[in-house]
């Protein structure tokens with residue numbers, strides 16, 4: 323069986339003493355094994371990244387940018403191959419896998435502008451004969467820990483900016499679908515990135531904890547579930563590191579009575595069931611303002627769901643693939659089967675749908691009369707389950723969302739510009755869509771939620787990533803210009 327190994331300084335390493343299975347979620351079969359790093363494996367990768375740091379930092383900015391221009395080209399040329407790897411281990415349909423690559427390419431394009439991004443500021447003559455300028459310098463070795471659900475896009479969120487800013491990286495991708503990260507690291511190398519600048523180690527908590535505890539790792543970027551994000555933030559900040567830890571989500575889509583209800587139903591089906599709901603920006607709660615809106619949306623969503631094609635991600639006819647593991651599929655199913663006992667009404671029960679495959683498939687579910695306090699509302703389910711919460715007014719919708727501990731994304735569907743503007747002002751969520759169900763910012767903006775969806779101060783990719791992956795330094799300069807100087811023990815004043 324193929325063994326997926328670490329990639330350290332451009333070489334595949336790691337022994338098969340401790341490994342984990344990598345499934346094909348469409349068949350339920352183990353298709354590969356992945357090595358799990360020991361603390362020593364990770365320390366070796368950190369040492370490689372540390373050794374590569376001075377050379378990479380000294381590489382001219384134009385030459386650094388060249389790597390990203392070439393990487394972009396390679397990602398475009400190899401998109402189908404990479405999408406097939408994503409689909410084989412994650413299960414999402416090929417078009418969706420290609421979609422995540424194209425969103426990741428935006429981060430590479432942003433990084434290619436590094437000459438502009440790393441510009442500092444300069445003020446002449448802040449005092450007589452004295453000038454000041456600021457520079458942005460790399461933080462050092464960066465630890466990057468990524469989730470299973472975007473095996474290429476999330477590693478690109480982190481690696482592109484971190485490397486552009488002159489840092490070196492140890493990437494720990496999800497052990498559930500690790501092959502895409504290795505493929506990506508090889509593309510970086512082919513694009514001209516020197517060995518050791520990007521290293522990949524696989525594994526579990528052992529690998530992650532070694533990154534969090536190493537004094538040579540200066541910053542940690544994490545994306546994953548909220549409990550793990552919180553513990554990573556606490557451990558790494560206690561170790562004096564700069565940390566951004568993005569967590570889970572419960573994204574609400576508000577539909578006002580004046581909205582285009584057909585358009586809203588299309589958007590809800592796409593955003594709730596796309597990628598089998600395994601997206602941190604998936605819509606999992608439909609907030610219908612008024613019973614008429616709720617009844618109408620349920621009817622329209624049900625019509626659309628009846629036509630959905632669920633099957634292997636590699637089949638071009640499939641619109642939705644399987645879930646990532648059998649355990650996760652069973653957990654998702656338990657929310658649906660338990661919903662009636664909590665007082666909700668199961669309109670469509672996806673757990674009863676039969677598939678002629680041992681893959682981790684489940685049908686889509688729609689649950690009405692959901693309220694806070696029910697598990698189906700309170701928990702991030704991360705599967706194709708859409709809950710409908712009925713509220714009477716716009717204010718009720720805002721109060722519901724603002725009371726939720728997650729605050730990643732949200733959207734409002736309305737034809738009224740005034741309502742949309744109020745929503746933008748009132749809502750306590752990091753990313754907001756107006757008639758856009760999945761408002762993932764383009765690469766020139768930064769991505770991040772509020773509250774339990776992000777621990778730390780910096781959002782990820784875009785301008786905030788340049789801030790996160792650099793330290794600023796301010797230099798105050800005086801060159802002798804023949805102006806006489808004198809001793810002055812007072813605090814330096816510029817008047």
Ligand code: NAD
Pocket residue numbers: 467468469470471472476494495496497525526527530531545546547548550551568569570571601602702704730771775
């Ligand atoms: P996860 O938290 O289980 O794993 C994420 C990473 O952390 C993996 O690399 C995993 O190996 C590692 N990990 C897991 N448990 C750990 C532990 N106890 N100690 C140290 N490391 C550990 O998340 P997942 O299931 O891979 O991904 C799905 C989750 O990620 C969902 O909650 C989803 O909302 C979230 N997510 C959030 C965003 C965002 O931008 N906010 C984006 C994508 C996914």
